[in-house]
Amino acid sequence: MTYAQTLHQHLIGRQGSRRDLNTPALLVDLDALERNIAAMADRARQAGLALRPHAKTHKCAAIARRQIEAGALGVCCAKLGEAEALADAGIGGLLITSPVVGASAVARLAALAARSEGLMASVDHPAAVDAIAASGARMTVLVDIDPGLHRTGVADAEAAVALARRIEAAPGLTFGGVQFYCGSQQHIEAFAERRAAIIERTDYLKSVIARLSAAGLAPKIVSGGGTGTHAIDLELGVFTELQVGSYVFMDRQYEECDLTGDGRVPFETSLMLDARVISANHDRLVTVDAGFKAFATEAGAPPILAGAPAGSAYHFMGDEHGCIVPPRGERPPELGEVVTLAAPHCDPTVNLHDAYHVIQGDTLVDIWPLEARGRSA
Known part of the structure; x- marks a missing residue:
């Protein structure tokens, strides 16, 4: 059993259990x-x-x-x-x-x-x-x-x-x-x-x-x-x-690519990561608990999907931390709030985690191990 399964098995099937996940948590929208x-x-x-x-x-x-x-x-x-x-x-x-x-x-x-x-x-x-x-x-x-x-x-x-x-x-x-x-x-x-x-x-x-x-x-x-x-x-x-x-x-x-020639995006973002605001002592930014160890970094910073004002930006702040900076005049998320981020590059990001937290809406419905994670040889 993976660490994620040990930590979160009891949340499977409980309505709204996504908000109780320990973060950072790698998610798949089923x-x-x-x-x-x-x-x-x-x-x-x-x-x-x-x-x-x-x-x-x-x-x-x-x-x-x-x-x-x-x-x-x-x-x-x-x-x-x-x-x-x-x-x-x-x-x-x-x-x-x-x-x-x-x-x-x-x-x-x-x-x-x-x-x-x-x-x-x-x-x-x-x-x-x-x-x-x-x-x-x-x-x-x-x-x-x-x-x-x-x-x-x-x-x-x-x-x-x-x-x-x-x-x-x-x-x-x-x-x-x-x-x-x-x-x-x-x-x-x-x-x-x-x-x-x-x-x-x-x-x-x-x-x-x-x-x-x-x-x-x-x-x-x-x-x-x-x-x-x-x-x-x-x-x-x-x-x-x-x-x-x-x-x-x-x-x-x-x-960022036009995959089909008509500007449509034929596939949806199904992979994301929930991070939590763990420090909120400044007016212009807050710190979340996902940094270099949560995302592959060669493709830049992760986009913000939810949990922060439109136009907010994520910046890496070290191995375990990142910051969320809202547009001027907007307030950043409060302490303890969850910010949902997308992967800049999915393959190497996935390789940093041992399991997917599978969600439907706001409910954790399963946890899937990454059996081939870390198999570099």
């Missing part, structure tokens, strides 16, 4: 979450594409289970440890999107493949293929293609063909297709600019697929895409499955 899951599933279904959402966003079996129940093939995991945690919680159809390298990690991968039906991994180097085959693993493997970021992935079509052939020749391994994730394009704010960038990268992907097909290695799976480019990816129809992640929660980064 109704908004389920609407987001259904909306993305419907969009993919109408376009004839599959979903394999990225669990690095939520790291939670309860959410993965809901995505699969809505029609997803399974979920993606950024790291081997995430896949192990979700497999142990009964989640199948896992794809590990980062290379698994090193003797101990490859041994864990082989053991996981033996107990997790449908497990797949991505590779970008011949030595990695050889190591996985030598481990005795029996599994499907995807060739990771570099979209231009030079982070992971083979460098060109020739390398993709050579690696696919090596997989096909390796005992126990099956070449399943390719992975192509354009991470740097996901947060381009203007839709037209993002669309142009993705069309150019997708043309490159199509050239790699053509070379593989000419070599008799046509990929059955073409996996990639993300929340920021999902509408464009669905339109272009090159992927067979999308690795969308942040749509379940949304965050400030994606709220």
Whole structure:
């Protein structure tokens, strides 16, 4: 049982219990979450594409289970440890999107493949293929293609063909297709600019697929895409499955993007954090109990959703503290009052907490552990 469950289990189901949560408390609005899951599933279904959402966003079996129940093939995991945690919680159809390298990690991968039906991994180097085959693993493997970021992935079509052939020749391994994730394009704010960038990268992907097909290695799976480019990816129809992640929660980064080209925001903010005013000795600001340890900070300060006058701003004030500054002429919240904040960047914010406090309105209805939280290896 997580610390959050121990602390708050007695509040589940009690009307209005959200106000009694110890803070800072990471919250998920259940109704908004389920609407987001259904909306993305419907969009993919109408376009004839599959979903394999990225669990690095939520790291939670309860959410993965809901995505699969809505029609997803399974979920993606950024790291081997995430896949192990979700497999142990009964989640199948896992794809590990980062290379698994090193003797101990490859041994864990082989053991996981033996107990997790449908497990797949991505590779970008011949030595990695050889190591996985030598481990005795029996599994499907995807060739990771570099979209231009030079982070992971083979460098060109020739390398993709050579690696696919090596997989096909390796005992126990099956070449399943390719992975192509354009991470740097996901947060381009203007839709037209993002669309142009993705069309150019997708043309490159199509050239790699053509070379593989000419070599008799046509990929059955073409996996990639993300929340920021999902509408464009669905339109272009090159992927067979999308690795969308942040749509379940949304965050400030994606709220600032025109995701659909018409200014609409197709998904709701379902992830938030309640903080409490713990010091109120100044007219122009108050201090809340959520600081650097409550939010990822690389994307700036969290937006204020509720609990403070419109136009108020949050500023970090250290590991455990932040301040709320209202507009001039407005009074800040009183001591003990709760301020609700959104995540600037949801994935790394989630990784700072051990559980979600699941709410409907002002009532705590469940507490979900983050089984894959902290699984960085």
